Amino acid sequence: MTRLDDAALTRLRAAADTPDLGDRYEVRGAIGHGGSSVVYAAHDHVLGRDVAVKVADAYHGGGAGAAPLTREARVLAALEH
DSSP: OOOOOHHHHHHHHHHHTSOOOTTTEEEEEEEEEOSSEEEEEEEETTTTEEEEEEEEGGGGTOOTTHHHHHHHHHHHHHOOO
């Protein structure tokens, strides 16, 4: 039986807690959380800028919580900066 050292366990725990957002985003870490989502600091490689990415708990196994977040995303997408 192979044992992992503390540093390896720490890296594995961090990887398990980080969503896979594909090649576009490099997740840098969680910056906030609420009842139905977590907000991560990330770097968008396509746009070349730092962004915040909100990930619904639905990402981690589905659920009814996705509908309100979809509405919120549509409202935010309609905003002009």
